[in-house]
Ligand code: FAD
């Protein structure tokens with residue numbers, strides 16, 4: 204097959220763009236991925252124990268966008284269910300994100316209303332008008348005790364950086380509530396693909412115009428001619444690190460199998476002050492797989508390995524801005540489009556990158572007229 208478009212990366216962005224270009228514009232698309240599998244970091248697979256695991260950390264799909272759910276529902280049925288996380292502090296497990304129950308347990312209070320909690324927390328908060336980093340953000344929302352118990356140690360472990368060296372958006376990802384809502388995220392739709400993420404994306408690109416080649420690196424195809432390229436890999440790598448390497452954070456996962464139906468009371472436990480790992484995850488709580496065994500994964504943050512997390516701070520963002528200028532020229536002159544978490548160096552969730560991919564498809568379609 205002669206291809207109209209090369210897509211580098213078979214993650215969510217690559218799959219959505221392939222699907223749109225093939226179905227709506229009748230383009231012939233080649234998707235490549237350097238890994239042995241598709242679905243990017245959303246990839247899930249059956250572990251040797253028979254348990255379905257999320258290979259690159261727990262993926263909790265969430266969105267407020269009904270149209271997005273409708274779009275993805277063409278490729279999957281869903282398991283509904285919210286995500287519940289607890290955080291260990293000394294010898295107790297607290298509901299996390301911080302909410303009224305956390306505050307009552309932690310400070311040994313019996314607040315019953317949001318306004319009682321608000322009044323109490325207002326006295327704890329440090330008055331900082333425009334928090335410039337994650338430390339200031341949390342201190343300005345809940346004060347020193349809760350910051351030190353639940354955020355400081357976790358953030359140091361996860362990023363190997365003090366929260367004062369990270370943008371406010373990092374800790375700002377976590378809601379803080381005065382009610383008793385214990386869900387990890389606020390979003391209206393909290394859904395898991397019934398047969399897994401990999402199956403969802405497989406179905407999405409099941410089209411006669413789409414060819415997928417795994418174990419194939421872009422550097423081996425760089426000199427071939429394609430009218431359009433969509434690049435979803437790391438942007439610094441595309442430009443041969445011309446302005447230096449962007450910093451990424453990675454994780455090492457260790458798995459333990461148990462001959463029990465469940466080991467943890469909920470899907471995720473965070474450890475701000477114990478262990479070298481940040482969290483333990485029992486994804487069965489979310490996938491609802493019926494199986495006698497269970498697998499817990501433990502996440503050890505590291506600088507080595509695949510790029511998982513862009514590190515949002517001023518230095519990295521200024522390097523990224525330089526690459527972004529090069530990328531804009533590449534788009535104009537060579538029709539290469541950069542999209543996704545690695546290509547835009549943005550801490551995007553899956554719903555956000557899928558929306559970005561749908562937007563990019565519209566742009567490409569307009570330019571094609
Ligand atoms: P990716 O999924 O990273 O896919 C990019 C693909 O490009 C990869 O498969 C890579 O192998 C390939 N590639 C890169 N360079 C090349 C090259 N040179 N040649 C060929 N192929 C290449 N999102 C949520 O919504 N909820 C969550 O709970 C959640 N949890 C997460 C937990 C972790 C630990 C991580 C790391 C991410 C999490 N995410 C979560 C985010 C989600 O994984 C990403 O938003 C999403 O996968 C980004 O899609 P993408 O297509 O941009 O990139």
Ligand code: UDP
Pocket residue numbers: 290299353354355357358361373374375376377473474475
């Ligand atoms: N965080 C924290 N304590 C926790 C959970 C999160 O301090 O118990 C901070 C930490 O800096 C983390 C960020 O909030 O990197 C975002 O957390 P999230 O759970 O959204 O991270 P992800 O699921 O993307 O790894």
